[in-house]
Structures are given as C-alpha cells and as structure tokens.
Amino acid sequence: MSWLRALKETARSGLKIERRRLEPLIALRGAAGLAVVIGASLALFGPVVAASSAFGAFQAAIATFQRSWRPRPVLALVSGVSLGLTTFVGYVAGPHLPLFVLLLVIWTFLAGLAWAAGPTGGIIAASNVAIMLVTITLPTSVAQAALHGAMIMFGGVVQASLIVLFPVRRWGAQRDALADALAAEADYARRLRHDPVAHFDPVPLMLARRAAAVTAREARRRPAELHGSRGVAERIRPVLASLADPAMGVPSEGPERDRVRELLAAAGSLLDAAARAIRKGDPVKLPAPAVAALKTPDTGALLTGPPLRAADRLAALLSDVIEAAEGDGTKAERAGAEETAGAIGGGRGGALPAEHHQRPSLLRLVPVILRSMRREMHHGSPILRHAVRLSVVAAIGYLLGRLLPLGHGYWAPMAAVMVMRPEFSQTYSRAVARFGGTLVGVFLASAVVEVAHPGTGLSAAFAVICALLMYLLMRTGYAVAQACVGGYVVFLLGMAGDDLSQTVFERVLLTLAGGLLAMISYAVYPAWETPRLRTRLGDWLKEDGRYAAAVVDQYADPAERGHDDVRQALLATREARIAWQEAVATARHEPVRHRGLSHGAADATQHALVQLGRVAMLLEAHIPRRGAVFVPGAAPLAEALRRATERGAKAVRERRVPDWTPVREALERWEAECLAREEAAGAPASTGTALVRNNVGLLLETLEDFSRGLTS
Template structure:
C-alpha cells in the first residue's frame, strides 16, 4: 500500500536553499500594484498588474543580471501580445478555439528553442488563455499595458542590486567551480563512489559557470575587462580539472595542501583579490602530482592577475554574430525541427480540446482548464505524467488555503497583506518542488481572478474540477497518445555521449607536426572533452526525469545507470592518459587509438538498437600495457555491462 517511488520523489521536498531576497521581492512586487489599484478605486487594474508581476516572479530564476533582464522582460513582451489576442476573442466560441489552438502551436514551437524561449512561450500562452477566459477592462490595450507594468515592476526591483552586485553572480559561479574542483582533488585516490560524485559536481558547476559567463559574453560586441578576467580564471582551471582523473587513478590521496590552495583561489576569485600568489605546496611525486602542481601554480598566477591579456583569452565563442543573424538561425532551426513541431502539435491538440470544452459545451467551465494544460504540458520542465498528478495534488492543497482566505478574509484592503504573504511563499515553495510551487501559486491566481469576476467562495469547487479535467486531457491526449513521452530517451542520449567519447579519444591523441597544429589540437581536445561531459550531464538530467515516470519507463531508465557511470569513467581515463603523455609517458600508437575509437562506436550503435542495455562480447586479450591500459579496462567494463532486452 506504499505510494509508488515516482510519486514519493515528487512529494519529497528538495534540499535547495531558499532565496530569501526573492521571497521579499515577490511579496513587495505583487502587493504594491494591488495596493495602488485599491488606492485609485480600480481593484481590477491592480489585480491585472499583480498578475503580470506573478509571471515576473516565476521567471526570475537566473543569477546574472543581464540574464534576468531576458528572463523577465522578453516573456512580458510575448505575454502582452498573448493577452491582447485573448481579449479580442473573449466569448467568441469557435473563433476563440481556433486562435488559442494556433497560439498553443506557436508557444510549443517557441518553447523548444531554449530556456528563455520556453518561459516566453509559457507566458505567451498563459496570458492568451487568461485574456480569452476572463472579462478584461476596456479598451483592449488596457490589460496588456497593466500586465506588462506588473512584470516590469518585478524587473525594476530585481535590478536595484545591480550597481552593487553587477559582477558578483559570474564571480560566484566561477568560485563555485574552484570549490568543486578542490572537493574532487580531496577525494582523488579514495573510494571511487565518492570521487565520482565529486566529479559530477565539477561537471555541473562548469556547465553553470560557462553558461553564465558565455551567455553574458554573447551579449557584448566588445571586450569587457571584468569579463575577460572572469573568463580567464575559468579557462585556466581546465588543466587542473584534467589533472584530477590522473591523480585519482594513481590510487593515493593528494597532499591536503593542494585542495586547500584551490579553496583559497576560490575565495580570491569571489572577492576579486589581486597581487602575488603565495603557494606553499610540497614537492610533487610522479607525473600525476606534477600535472596537478603545474596546473595549480598556473591557475594561481592567472587568478591573482589584475588585467589578463584580452587577446590571450579563449572565450570559446568568438565574436558573436549580429542579432539579425542569430535570430534567423533560431527561426530556421525551429521551423525545421521535428521535435519542435511534435511538441507544438501536442500542446495545440490539448489546448484546442480544453478551449472547446470551455467555449462550446453548455456546462459551467472556465479558463482554468486550459490554464492547467499549459502549466502541466511542459516536457522541458520534467515528466508530464508526474507533473499532471502533482498538479492535481498541489491544486487541491492550494484550494484548501484559498478557501480559508475567501471564507475568513473580507474583500478589499485586506487582500493586500494576504497577497503579500501568499506571493512570498511562491519562490520559497518553488525551491522545494513542483507540487509545492503549485500549492503556492494556486491561491494567488484564484484571489486575483476573484477581483476580476467576483465569484468569491463559489470559485473553489469548480476550480478543483477544472484542474482535474485539465490534467486528464494532458494525460490522455498529451501523454498516452504520444509514444515518445512514455519511452525513456536515456539510451539515445547515452549513445550520442559514447560517440563523443570516441571522438574525444581520437582528438586527445591526434599526432601533431608543429606548434600551430599543437595549439589547434589542444583546442579541439578541450572542446571534445567539454562536449562529452555536457552530454553526460544531459543524460543524467534525462535519467532523473525518467525516474519520475511510472513503470515500466522508470525501471528501464534505472537499468542504464551502470553504463552511464562507465562512460563517465571512460572520459576520465582518456583525460588521465592525455595528462600522463603531457608529462613524459610514451604516446600510444595510432592503431591502438583507432581500435578504441572503433570499439566505442560499436558500443554506441548497439545502444541505439537496444530497448534497454545491449550485450557486447568482449574479445580476449583486449587489455594491453601502456598509457591507455586504464582506458582499455574501463572500456571493457562498459562493454561487458548487459541486461536482457524485454
């Protein structure tokens, strides 16, 4: 009688810390517009502005200020267009169904572009649904203006700290990478499970830091001295990251002075310290320690350098293309992507059915059905199935709280402190999981919509029924009818990672003829290494998503886990071998490198053709002495992992 594992995973609160600044900001951002509306004797206007602020509060998830502008401002622009279109078709039956279905198609396709685009597509559709389902003040442009004003008020509150903390998010992200590397070096030579966990934390921190720093770099057409310094501090850490696997494979812990020195560099990065580095490190013993020592000393020099050479910093992007060129690429990729069209059609089908029920069937329904579909049917936010179930549970919990408020709190100025408290719960609960976020958002939307349609306590029961209908539509027409939604994609993504591992092996030991080829080979090797670990990070994300699916999807995903770990170790073994070659070991013969790459590609092809894991027979004598001996061992282990296909 115990609840299933996938449900318990969704109900278990996350350990993510609460952003208390966001909590305070959310309470102020949503209460002030409502208070202004009451002061002007226009509570409907205040409610609309607070709704706009709600989308800004939900979208304020980035660290860097420039990214926060994109995360808040761009969705507001799309949201204004959405509510304008929704207002124009309010109460118009089949016209409303057709328009919202088309908007859902566009929203789904836009959401496939990336994180910011996903937020834009979500707000675009949400506001269109609200505009088509609630009576809006005249003239038609009033609602878009008020919703945008509420969202921009959130942006204004967010940017108040920019003059004081303008560079802090980037420095903090890079410092977090240094601390993660220090933890990995501390675990090197110890238990494999501990080191693997620390290495995953390094990969995650590197991904976040590069996304943050390079995302900001993409918005600049010149070279910012502060950005050059942060980027140099991040790039110089790569040799130390590469030396960590070699240190681990030697089987002995590093001297404690090494991770302590890396943590001191993390503090220097975060505080912006410059000057002469003071390193007190023991003499290195063997090639692995020499690699760590050389990388650490070089990192210390760059970290404490006040002005790194701007022309000696590899920003991994080059000069960004013009906005017009980048926009053209994005639109072309979106229009030619099968996945983009399939998600858009799924969302359009569900919204069309929900809006048909609202507009055409002679029963008491509301925009809440389509609103539920919009929130739940977001595959890029996690499992659609578990989100549908958790949405129903979270809505029920939120409606209990809303019922207490509607029953006990008189309408009027008392709504302002109530909204302030409830709005503050949104970022606090969002950090703990989707079901908690839903429970926090539901009473806020309900109370604000009550100021527009004045139904009071009578809203509670219909809204619960509407949510259940919306979840049912998603489960049937947005989930069960689409095989890719209930088949795990771990295998396909893992196969891509194995192919990238083969490419990494080839580039890591590619022969070079001169200094220019050496630099090009090193750059190519770094890019290949970053790609494989980023791919594996994506595999882990897909793995976590699949575990929240009901059987058999979750159990099939769990079967891939040993091979995921094995492929990560192949990447580590390749890096460690390259480090040993850099410090005096004999380079492997090209024939051996080619044979390993071919075996990896065979493994990748077998993974793609299998429902779960594939059995690959390991030929005898596959392991041989030399610098690649650990890589042979890890590859043999990966190829030996098997599980019968169902």
C-alpha cells in the first residue's frame, strides 16, 4: 500500500463513527462522581483546586472503561493515585527545565514500555503523563502542589467508591466473555451442519479464559454460574468437530448424517440458551425440541464407533453446561436444571471441573510487569520503539510549546502522547481524529463561553455535561470522544480562571503540531509489522506442530501421560495464531511492500495451518483414557512431527520452503510396522491405531499444502 493510500485509509478510519451499545448508567455514575469532586473542591478550596481534582476524577472514570478483567474500583484507584503522584513530582521539577524534561522523558519512556503489560496499562500510563502536563500549571507552590495531588487522588477514591456503592452489572465483563464463548460454540455447531469441516475462531475462548482468571479474593465472590462452564466449552469444540467430520466415520449423506445434523442443531440451541442465561443472570430456559433430540434413543441405533462416542460425550458435556449455567438460581430451578441435564447426559456427566486459573494481585503483578518490560528491551521490539518515539516526541513537543508565543504550550505534547500507539494505523488514525475532534469541541465550547459568559458554577456544570457525553459516546469513535474532551478542558480551565480569548487558535494549532510530531516520529523510526510476517508464520507453524505432536504422543501410553502438555500446547498455538492474524491485519494498512510473503501466500499458508490445527483437534477428541490400549509406535511418530515442524519454522523465517520428508518416512515406517503386527496377530488394527493412521496422514497433507502455499 502506498503512503497516500495508507494516509487516506487511516484518516477515514479515525473519523469513522460507529453505532455501539451505549451504557448510560455507567456514564451517569462517572459524571456523578466528577460532579461530587468538583462541588466538594469548589466549596472547600476554590476553582483552581477543583480543576485539578476534576482531572483526577475524569481520568479515573475513563480508566474504568478500558477493556480489563481487573475490578473497576481498582482501576479507578490506580489511575487517581498515580496521576496525583505524577502531578506533585512534575510540579516540583517544573521550575527547572532540564530536570523536568529529563523526568518527562523517563515518564513517557516507562509509559511506552507499560504496553508490554497490556493495552490497559499502556493507556492509563500515557493518559497520566498527558494530563500531568496540564495539572502542573495550576498550583503556585509546593504546598499547593501537594494539595492538588491529594485532591486528584481523592477524585479516584470517589469514583472507586461509587462503583462499589452503585454497581452496574456485577461481573458483567466476565459474564459477557463466557456467554460470547458459548454463543461462538453454538454458531460453530450450526455451521458444522452445512460445512462438516468448518473452521472455528478461538478468540472467544481465549477471552473467556482471560476473564476467568481471578485473584484468591475474587474467587470467593465469583457467581456460581461463572464456574466450570468455560472448561466444558473448551472440551465441547473438539467433540463437535469430531462428530461432524466425515473422516471420523459418518457418511456425507444418509440417515447417519441426518442424525448428526439433528444433534448439532440441538447442541447449538442448548448452548445459546446457556449463553443467554449466563449473560443476564437468569434461569436457563431450555428449548424442548433440543432436549428431545438429545434424549432420543435413535443415536445408538444409527451411529457406531467414534461418532457414537462423540455423541455420548457431547450429551454429557451439554448436561454439565446446563448445570453450571443455572448457577445461583432458586432451589426448584436448580433441581429442574439438574434433572434435565441428567436426562440429557444419561448420568454420564461428572462433577464440573474446578478452575485454577489464578490472576496475581496488584502487588504480585509488579514483578510480572517488570519482567514483561525487560523482555521488550531489544532492538526489534515494537514496544521499545514505541517507548523511544513517545519519550522523544514528548520532550520535543514540550520544548516547542514553550518556545512558541502562543501560551497553553502543553497542548502539543499532550496531543502527541495521547494519540501515539505501538501500531502505525492507530497512531495515524487517532492523530487525524484528535485534530478533527479537538477542532469541533474547542470551537463549540469557546463559542458557548463567548456567548454565555458562564461563571464558575456554570462552567463546572458545562464541564460535567461534556464529561457525561464523553463517557456515553466514547465507544462510538475517537473523534466524537475528543470533541467532548476538548469542550471539557475548555470549560474546566475557564472555571479555573484561564483566559479563553485565544482558545480556539492556540489549542487547535498546538494540537495539530502534536499530531504531526506523532506521525513524523512513526515515519522516521517505524516498527513495521510487514517484515515480521514470516517470523509470525514460523511461530504459528512451530506451535501448531507442537500441539499436533502432543496429541499424537497421548496415544503412545495413556497411563503415563497427562493432558497438561496438550493443554499448554493448545494455548500456545492459539496465541501464535492470534499474533499472526493481528500482524496480517496491521500489515495490510502499512505503506510497506511485502518482503518475501505475498498476499496469496499468506492466505494459503494460513488456511493450511488452520487445517493442521483442526486435524489435531479431531485426534484430541478421542484421546484414550488412562488404562486404555496404547498405540505402538505413536511416540516416535510424534517426535518426528515435532522436530520437522521446528525445522520447518526455521526454514520459513529464513525464506526457505520446508521439507516434510522426515515425517513422510516416519509415517511409512510406522504403517509398515502396524501392517506386520496385524498380519502376525491375524486381526485388524485397533480403533486408536486406525485413528492415528488416518489423521497423521491428513496432518502430512496439510503440511505439504503449507509448503505449496508458501511458494504461491
């Protein structure tokens, strides 16, 4: 993509306004907290302190809107306390320009590295630095700076207290994540009816897993319906795929296929019912036709072998989902759900699995974040490059704002810090959106000031209204949010006695300067994703191979092998797949030519690796239990698969085509050994041997498709 087209696409993306579900109660709660803080500060300390404390409450509320599984009160407290401390230290260093610039560079560098801990941490850290540039201009002495810092922290405390006192949808984000995972499973079941080899996007399951991570304290307060269902949903996916796939024994047409379609439709209906119940916290309302379809005895008459085992396993897992989704319902409701679940599962369901996915507390999270930052300290890291760009641009923007005879010089570095992201398209789209939104917001707010000449109280009221609109509309588009923020800052600083006679010209010009600095910095010191596509592809191939090898290895000796290695390999391949997909999506918007990997090759190799993971998933659905008959020779076959994919991943990174001859030779040797054993025993191969033979052959075909796709 050319630079001109890239700029056009990012500008269009930044100015785009979307229709999103609004959350008026949460917006009202945030605006109410802001009003309480401004009112108390005005009554006790006057308009200047009220302006700084309002920034603390404003930022604390914004922090709670970020996508995070941490409790919202904790996010508000962390934001308020960190902004208060930053303001105090910034004011103390402010009179000494070299010292303040040095501190600004350090702060912004650490804020950039905070992205290593996740987007929420990076956004909160960058916002604190940006707002600090405004708040340090308000105090007039060290004692006043301490008071301002304390009141900013007070704003965070007020917002956290309101969240505790007036909760809106407790555990709402976790409920939505789990419900989305079950709904994705339901959609997958329905798609399998028409496409037996349909692919499944694991993102909903990954989000549900992250949402299920809790601290020890949270685990004691978590609703019962959020226990267990995610683990069951993880095990339903391979069972659904195994039941539908013709390679597992069900013909493409006929009464057996019709029965499979009925089971898949019933599974989709029951999973949707469980998802609705969990999302809203209501009792499960089971569709009678779906329950009847699962309870009918026709399944045993039509299906045999692996398909019958998959159908039985599906019924047992669905019964577990129903029981878990009922959660804290009434005694009668739980009894009804348990009775229905028992009827569906035929008594084969066991106890729901305990979830031990723990999230570290905030104090224990500090060394984790430091380790994440340390891992990014290498030349090729996009996070490190973002931190370097952020610190340099903030320092240049601050010095430029001081040199220009405009006043309000902090608007340039503030705009740059707020729009910069580790990724190209987000940085450029946000720069355009911030300039457009600021232009509209500052112009309208300044016009209101010129016409109405509001006093302190009315300016405070206008600021709260702008904040309310921002909280309500912030998810509809960055430009809309920035228009509200621009008006909020104008009214708030007007309340503090700021001269608004040149507000529009100064603020808009400096915002433009800050946005241009951010855009130029990315062009001068970029972190393009396009050259790393082969590395991402190699990582995904390696993890997919590890997962397939771990599954095949389970057939070698079920009594000695646990399933932890399969689970860890599955999680790793999901992370690698998402990293690849995000890299491809980012690269499509970059003004960089593809280096060694065309669009056609990217699509073909992605399809092959998705197929590789699906075949391994089919094998996982039938892993023998402990004590079952093992498959002789499966372990060497798994080792050959693991080594070949590791070498193949290295070849991809080095721009070579992988060779799968070792896997083919290992499979041929193993098949010859199996044939010799069958002839000696005078009996056909076991079911497990036949499954491994068929599916490893499919794995080899997908690997060869991968190599062919790489050259397309």
